[in-house]
Amino acid sequence: MGTRWFLVRNRIIHFVNVNKTKVVVFKRGGRLSQKEKWIFDGEHLSVVNSFSYVGIMFTNRLCLHKMAENMTDKWHRALLKLLSAFSYNECIPYKTFLKIFDSKIASILLYGSEIWGLTCMQCTESVHVAACKRFLNVPKYACNNSVLGDLARFPKYLDSCKRCIKYWIRITRMPNNRLVKKCYVMMKLYDNNKHTDLATFVRKHLYKNGLGYVWELQNVQDPKLFIYNYVQRIKDQYIQRWRIECANNSKLKTCYMFYKNSYYIEQYVYDIDIVKLRRILAMFRSGVHCLSI
Numbered sequence: 400m401g402t403r404w405f406l407v408r409n410r411i412i413h414f415v416n417v418n419k420t421k422v423v424v425f426k427r428g429g430r431l432s433q434k435e436k437w438i439f440d441g442e443h444l445s446v447v448n449s450f451s452y453v454g455i456m457f458t459n460r461l462c463l464h465k466m467a468e469n470m471t472d473k474w475h476r477a478l479l480k481l482l483s484a485f486s487y488n489e490c491i492p493y494k495t496f497l498k499i500f501d502s503k504i505a506s507i508l509l510y511g512s513e514i515w516g517l518t519c520m521q522c523t524e525s526v527h528v529a530a531c532k533r534f535l536n537v538p539k540y541a542c543n544n545s546v547l548g549d550l551a552r553f554p555k556y557l558d559s560c561k562r563c564i565k566y567w568i569r570i571t572r573m574p575n576n577r578l579v580k581k582c583y584v585m586m587k588l589y590d591n592n593k594h595t596d597l598a599t600f601v602r603k604h605l606y607k608n609g610l611g612y613v614w615e616l617q618n619v620q621d622p623k624l625f626i627y628n629y630v631q632r633i634k635d636q637y638i639q640r641w642r643i644e645c646a647n648n649s650k651l652k653t654c655y656m657f658y659k660n661s662y663y664i665e666q667y668v669y670d671i672d673i674v675k676l677r678r679i680l681a682m683f684r685s686g687v688h689c690l691s692i
Contacts, residue, residue: 415439417442420444421445421446421450422437423446423449423450423458423459425460425461426459428460449465455510463514463515466511466514468520468522490674490677493534493664493668493669500530504530505527508526508527509562512558512563513565514563514597516559517559517560517600518600520556523556524554524556527555528543528546535549535550535677535678536681537682537685540687541685542648542650542686542687544641544645544651545651545655545685548641548645548659549664549665549668549681549684549685551662553634553637557630557633557634557637560604560633561626561629563601563604564604565626567601568622568625570583571583571617571618571619572618572619583598586598590602601614602614608632609632638662650685650687651685651686667680
């Protein structure tokens with residue numbers, strides 16, 4: 400944070416730019432005491448409520464939602480640039496759109512998800528659904544389940560959970576002398592004392608998905624096989640919830656679920672290369688057409 404190091408005659412000298420150096424006091428809430436001052440070399444340092452470090456927004460309360468919202472803002476700007484570039488083409492193929500989307504935009508969204516990934520962030524899901532609706536050219540009020548179902552797109556929450564669990568496995572397999580492993584042991588101790596931290600989210604998530612034995616063992620013999628089975632399990636759970644929500648939706652239970660039997664990419668997404676025709680069919684399937692029922 401504004402610190403530079405120089406080597407002069409075999410001596411390391413550091414200079415701090417006071418104007419660029421900020422202080423974030425991590426606390427549970429409340430204001431700072433008037434006596435609490437931060438001084439370096441006789442000059443006062445300004446105290447801020449949040450600071451962006453290596454692309455991740457850290458707040459004074461370590462709010463996970465602020466981290467996700469900060470990445471969502473960057474993702475939204477990148478999405479607008481992507482859509483403006485696609486506006487010159489009449490119809491973008493489905494595979495091309497999603498390949499560019501996942502490589503250029505989803506990578507920004509999932510940055511730092513190893514920390515906040517186990518919390519479902521509505522801000523991240525809304526941008527993902529908006530991109531899918533923009534591809535099908537359906538209105539914003541179109542049913543999200545029908546749009547994701549026709550494109551067979553899973554929520555980004557599943558990807559963030561995968562990255563977080565992979566990071567947890569990596570930590571558990573580290574040597575005990577590593578600083579990251581020591582921090583994890585400390586968080587696990589705090590979790591045992593009823594404090595909420597990253598270890599708490601991992602423990603609850605594993606027990607919620609029937610994998611509590613993995614938390615008790617604190618070890619995975621084959622990480623690749625475990626991740627594969629874990630991802631398949633959370634995807635199956637999402638498909639089950641998707642079917643229930645579609646069955647309870649008044650617009651989808653009478654017509655959409657009659658011919659939508661499984662969670663796969665619909666053939667019209669590949670075959671129809673005319674934007675207007677694809678839009679009409681997608682609107683008809685999602686129940687946002689102007690036909691009288």
